[in-house]
Amino acid sequence: MEPNSPFQEKPIKPYNHMAMAIISTVLPLITCTFFGLVGGITSIVFASQVNSKYANGDYEGAKKSAKYAKIAWIIAIVILVGQIAFFVVTIMMSGEDFFEQIQKEIERQQSLQNQ
Numbered sequence: 001m002e003p004n005s006p007f008q009e010k011p012i013k014p015y016n017h018m019a020m021a022i023i024s025t026v027l028p029l030i031t032c033t034f035f036g037l038v039g040g041i042t043s044i045v046f047a048s049q050v051n052s053k054y055a056n057g058d059y060e061g062a063k064k065s066a067k068y069a070k071i072a073w074i075i076a077i078v079i080l081v082g083q084i085a086f087f088v089v090t091i092m093m094s095g096e097d098f099f100e101q102i103q104k105e106i107e108r109q110q111s112l113q114n115q
Contacts, residue, residue: 011059014066016050017043021069024076033083039076043069 025040046069054062091098 013054014050014063016047016066017069017073018047020073021047024073024080027080028076031080031084033080033087035083036076036079039072039079043072043076046072 021040021043024043025037028034028036028040046065049065050062050069053059053065
């Protein structure tokens with residue numbers, strides 16, 4: 001069979017990873033750890049290219065876009081986990097002083113509201 005034969009089977013469409021791309025974009029917004037946002041947005045861009053490239057017959061391009069989308073959302077999640085771990089360690093290392101300062105600020109804010 002010739003490569004351009006109409007009877008040639010299409011390769012399987014790669015998974016576009018759009019769900020994880022969206023999740024990896026929303027989680028940094030929810031947790032206020034914005035460094036992973038760039039990876040999430042990048043992942044959405046690549047994930048959105050998969051279906052159109054596949055429909056246009058660019059099977060290799062669709063495969064590459066799916067691969068890049070997956071890499072980008074993994075990087076975004078790793079950055080998110082790293083930031084949360086950093087915050088937790090920072091709070092644990094600061095000890096009671098951190099919580100005392102928070103309590104003092106809460107009391108100060110409450111006294112300002114009662115005036």
